[in-house]
Amino acid sequence: MATEKILIKGITTSGAKFRPSDWAQRLATAVGSSGPGRRIKYHPKVQIALVEGINCVVVTKDLEEESPMLYSFLTNFANTNHLQVEDYP
DSSP states (O other), rough: OOOOOOEEEEEEEOOOOOOOOOOHHHHHHHSEEOOOOGGOOOOTEEEEEEETTTTEEEETTTHHHHHHHHHHEEEEHHHHHHEEEEEEO
């Protein structure tokens, strides 16, 4: 069974490109942790992706059950900034 995911796209609901251009890296870093050598380790259920030339954040849907506050933080970020959110295969 494939894991269900959502895609938070760097495109607003009005079709504008979201700025700053490194927003996806910043968001993924904000929910990550510090690993050896102070390197950022992304959350295993939150990844950055480039989809059709658009910066995106991919979130595994079961994060909502595992960590409701983190899932809410990510989806609220998308809603507040009017970003497109869709199911991702």
